[in-house]
Amino acid sequence: MSGSQIVVLTALDVEYEAVRNKLDGPRLHRHPQGTRFEIGRLAGGRCRIALGLVGKGNQSAAVLAERAIAEFSPIALIFVGVAGALHSHVALGDVVVATHVYAFHGGTSEDDGFKSRPRVWEVSHGAEQIARHVARDRSWAGHVRDHRRAPKVHFGAIAAGEVVLNSTVSAHARWIRRNYNDALAIEMEGAGVAQAAHLNRSLPVVVVRGVSDRADGTKEATDRRRWQARAVSNAAAFAVALAENLVAEEENRDRVDETETMGSSQMSGWVRNIAKDNARVVVQAGHVNGGIQVSGEQAPPIDPAEAIARLAARLRQARAAGHLDEDTFQAAQAELASARELMRTTMPPDTGSVTVALKKVRGLVADVAALAAEVASVIALVQGLS
Numbered sequence: 001m002s003g004s005q006i007v008v009l010t011a012l013d014v015e016y017e018a019v020r021n022k023l024d025g026p027r028l029h030r031h032p033q034g035t036r037f038e039i040g041r042l043a044g045g046r047c048r049i050a051l052g053l054v055g056k057g058n059q060s061a062a063v064l065a066e067r068a069i070a071e072f073s074p075i076a077l078i079f080v081g082v083a084g085a086l087h088s089h090v091a092l093g094d095v096v097v098a099t100h101v102y103a104f105h106g107g108t109s110e111d112d113g114f115k116s117r118p119r120v121w122e123v124s125h126g127a128e129q130i131a132r133h134v135a136r137d138r139s140w141a142g143h144v145r146d147h148r149r150a151p152k153v154h155f156g157a158i159a160a161g162e163v164v165l166n167s168t169v170s171a172h173a174r175w176i177r178r179n180y181n182d183a184l185a186i187e188m189e190g191a192g193v194a195q196a197a198h199l200n201r202s203l204p205v206v207v208v209r210g211v212s213d214r215a216d217g218t219k220e221a222t223d224r225r226r227w228q229a230r231a232v233s234n235a236a237a238f239a240v241a242l243a244e245n246l247v248a249e250e251e252n253r254d255r256v257d258e259t260e261t262m263g264s265s266q267m268s269g270w271v272r273n274i275a276k277d278n279a280r281v282v283v284q285a286g287h288v289n290g291g292i293q294v295s296g297e298q299a300p301p302i303d304p305a306e307a308i309a310r311l312a313a314r315l316r317q318a319r320a321a322g323h324l325d326e327d328t329f330q331a332a333q334a335e336l337a338s339a340r341e342l343m344r345t346t347m348p349p350d351t352g353s354v355t356v357a358l359k360k361v362r363g364l365v366a367d368v369a370a371l372a373a374e375v376a377s378v379i380a381l382v383q384g385l386s
Contacts, residue, residue, distance in 0.1 A: 005048045005352075006243040007074040009065060011189050014229060015081045016053045018236035023049055035067055042240055047247040049240075050074065057162055058103065058192030065196035069203060073356040076127060076204040076246045079193045080239045082231050083158065083185035084165055084215030086177065091211065092227050093151045095238045096185045097131050098158040098207035099123055103191035104180055105161050116179045121194035127204040128155070130245050140241035144234050151210075151234045158207055159183040160191035165215040173215075185209055201331060201360060206242060210235030250359075304354075304385065305343045307378045311361075312336050314371060323368045332364045351385050358382065 010016045020026055023040030029050065030036055037052045050072045054064040065077065083096060090096065103119040123131075134140055135153035144151060159180045167173045176186065190207040197205035210231030213219040222228075315336065319329040339357040342350050362375040 005050055005072055005074045006246060007050045007052065007065075007068045007072055007077045008239060008243065009052050009054050009061070009068065009077065009079050009189075009193060011054055011056050011061065011081050012232075013053070015232050015236070016051065018229075018232040019049070019051055019080055019239065022236060022240050023051065026051070029071075031067060031071055033067065035064060037068065037071070042244060044244075046251075047240075047244045049243060054189065054193075057188055058160060058190075058195075060192070061189035062192030062196045065193045066200070069196065069200045073353045074203070075250050075356070075359075076206065076243075077193065077197055078239050078243060079190060079205070079207045080232075080235050081187065081189065081209055082212035082228055082235070083187040083209035084213045084219070085185055085211045086159070086180075086183050086215060090154055090184050091149075091152065092214070092222060093149065093230050093234055094211045095151055095153045095234050096158060096209045096211060097123075097128075097135070097153060097155050097238075098190060098209070099128060099155050100157050101190040101194045101207060102157060102159045102180055102183060103161070103195075104159050104176060114175070118180075119191070119195075121191070121198055121205075123206055124202070124204040126249070127206050127246065130249055131155070131206055131242055134238065134241050134245055137241075140238050144237045153238065154184055156184040157182050158190050158209065159186045160188060161186070162188060164188070164219075166213070166217055166219045168216045185211060186215055201335070204246075206239075208235050208239045208242065304349070304378070304382045305340065307381050308336060308340050308343065308358075311374060311378055312340075314374060315361075315365070318365070318368055318371055323371070324365065328364050332361045335360045335364070349382075349385055351382050354382050355379055 008019050010019060020038065020040075022042060023038070024043060024045070026038040026040035028036060029039050035052065037050050039048065039050050041048050050068065052064060052068050054061045061079070068074070069077065085092070085094075100120050100122040104116065106117045106119055108115045108117060132155065135155075141150050157180070159176060163172065165173060165176065165186050168177075176183075187209055193207065194205055197203040210233070212228040212231035213222045312333070315324070315329065315332055318324045319326070324332070335357045339354045342354045342357070358375055358379045362372055362379070365371045365375060
């Protein structure tokens with residue numbers, strides 16, 4: 001799928017409908033294994049959403065998140081749904097954005113009791129910064145259905161397990177509050193989605209939850225008062241605003257890279273003098289910004305496949321020179337291999353997926369400015385095919 005795209009996943013029908021209602025002209029997308037997604041654009045048309053329903057539980061969430069990532073090659077994944085609050089300052093209808101997700105069921109059973117061995121996934125720094133900006137902006141709150149009280153946005157830990165917690169006095173409730181006392185909310189899918197994103201080269205994932213109950217035995221009463229629908233509406237409003245900002249950030253980064261690659265408005269591109277035989281080149285300038293490189297003539301590649309092959313060679317050179325560590329090198333090599341394979345096996349080339357792979361390479365080599373600029377030029381070359 002071409003272009004900047006966000007995958008949004010939900011567990012319940014009411015959550016799915018809350019997001020779907022914000023899409024213009026959603027169309028059905030069938031996965032070969034039977035999973036059905038819907039693809040639509042938000043108002044304004046800049047942000048495209050691939051929406052899916054995963055059902056309850058971390059296992060199904062992980063499997064279908066992996067499937068969605070492989071199918072759509074998104075720039076980020078957002079999970080939207082409801083949760084139970086674990087702290088009194090988190091009000092019904094508020095939105096909780098996970099800074100990290102605990103998978104709390106792991107542990108070891110010993111003679112003196114159960115010892116917790118949780119796993120935890122943190123949100124990426126860039127995605128968290130964008131989410132906090134959206135929360136401060138508050139314009140998203142103008143799209144919520146219930147205007148009696150403006151919902152607050154809380155950032156903190158979320159606990160994800162395989163049970164619906166509806167008690168404060170049960171043994172399980174006491175255990176969670178004792179071992180995960182910093183968790184603001186509890187739910188059942190966030191850990192699975194976070195694990196799937198982590199295994200896909202740490203794709204940015206943001207878990208956005210609307211608080212529909214207090215996980216204290218009053219769930220039936222809050223459901224009767226329609227807090228679930230109100231919480232879902234608030235979470236969906238925040239999530240789509242976040243999606244728009246994630247796409248805008250990606251597009252802005254592309255523009256910056258293109259500007260840096262092309263140079264200033266006074267002198268765009270490279271100035272290249274070629275001397276043959278016994279000829280000489282003299283630079284006459286009042287002032288030179290940057291360096292002067294002397295080398296043999298090498299025409300820039302016009303074939304994207306050739307450009308990607310050259311990029312792989314430059315990557316190996318950077319590794320040999322010590323500019324890249326082994327893990328970064330291997331990850332970048334894998335993405336380039338994926339891009340080459342897509343160029344070779346798809347006709348016409350799947351430029352969207354190739355571009356996503358190259359953007360991942362660019363992120364991996366961002367600390368090596370010259371290499372990152374070269375990746376940006378290859379991205380522009382590939383995008384020129386579409």
